[in-house]
Amino acid sequence: MQIQPAVPAASFRKPAAQMPMRPLPRSRPAGDVIELMGTVMPFARNSEIYGENEPAEYLYKVMSGTVRTYKVLVDGRRQIGAFHVPGDVFGFETGQEHTFSAEAITDCRIAVIKRTALMAVASRDNEVARYMWALTARELQRVQAHMLLLIKSAQERVATFLLEMAERVSAQGTVELAMSRQDIADYFGLTIETVSRTLSQLEKTATIEVSSSRRIVLRDHSALTRLNS
Amino acid sequence: MQIQPAVPAASFRKPAAQMPMRPLPRSRPAGDVIELMGTVMPFARNSEIYGENEPAEYLYKVMSGTVRTYKVLVDGRRQIGAFHVPGDVFGFETGQEHTFSAEAITDCRIAVIKRTALMAVASRDNEVARYMWALTARELQRVQAHMLLLIKSAQERVATFLLEMAERVSAQGTVELAMSRQDIADYFGLTIETVSRTLSQLEKTATIEVSSSRRIVLRDHSALTRLNS
DNA sequence: CGACCATTTGATATGGATCAAGCGATGTGG
């Protein structure tokens, strides 16, 4: 699989300014505002969607595929801030710049909308404004929960991760992981070896079944929940 | 010093509903809205300001003293979410309930305002609404930064803590800590022993001077910044 | 088939936790 995007990433990063902006139909829920007003664009696997410190001009919503946001620390380690799956909105910053970078983990289709356009709607439409605020608040809760995870054991982190992914992208108890062991490790501040060993250990106790490295069957949901504690 | 609040905490937790609400003068900055519209109340050292899962009826602003917010995990460990010093607003929740508990670390004076009253103002006053949103966003950034800290070494965590406290409450490079070693440990997911040893170690390298356990002089600011990295 | 990359597994090292003891400041009762 190619590292290169199917078409040059640069052409995606700056949608034409004259991109047509449909007005938001009043009858739709506020949460649909982004795909309704924005443009859906493809991103190839491993292509950059935006970089840390770039001006945060756009807001993004995953239509298909999986996205990671991350920061590279001074010591060279990479910390993944979040995985985003279809339905998730990301790239929402309050400052003028992105505080994380974003990359497509798999080929993706992503709805993109200009921040200024959305803010203009929000200033007129109270429902949209409240939706935007709710997005910030939900993100805050997600980060708080993740913070609590980081002081727990490797088993607890991995168990919680599996449950979370199961909730978001599973079909009958089987989780298809879009991300590599390295991605998972960087999400939890662990090493790939520890992630791998933890999965093996969970398999030995019949809690999960690693049918292939990216396909995991949750055999004992309650045991995972207990670890999650 | 007493553990008991100077007056029963319960009387503080539910300000009288008929508490007079002054209208917000249009000429003041939005950030002053809380002390202008709210009531300042005293809280004794170690008294509870609100508890996890209680309905989030009020919003709080520290006028004097220091506050900790925390969660007690199922395994009994306590995770401190934040320390709040004068000027900080806290207790801001998006759901209907507090997700953390809050306690006064020292005797405090705290401005309290009813959430509904503030929201009413926000719906009329765009500037106040934006201020509320900005508070949520700033909190998100703070938690993200803290999350990044939790994957670093004990030295880095403590160094960052000292720099942060210096910025917030120092007088010429001397930090007066309101909180105990246990509070600091629970803030970083460390043990008191590790916090104590790390401080001793920083003192041995002449980076800081622990003139008394709660009074710390930052001798080599740039060395701390380097650790912070 | 052979190269490459992701993953697993093994051996060893280490940072921070745990268990334990000592120390200094503060407060209390005799």
Next chain:
DNA sequence: CCACATCGCTTGATCCATATCAAATGGTCG
């Protein structure tokens, strides 16, 4: 005013979970 208990903190010894270093395995693609 002193003897002593208490509490917060420091320091020492040992343990353990995870990191690090190293090698083997397996899957994918040319």
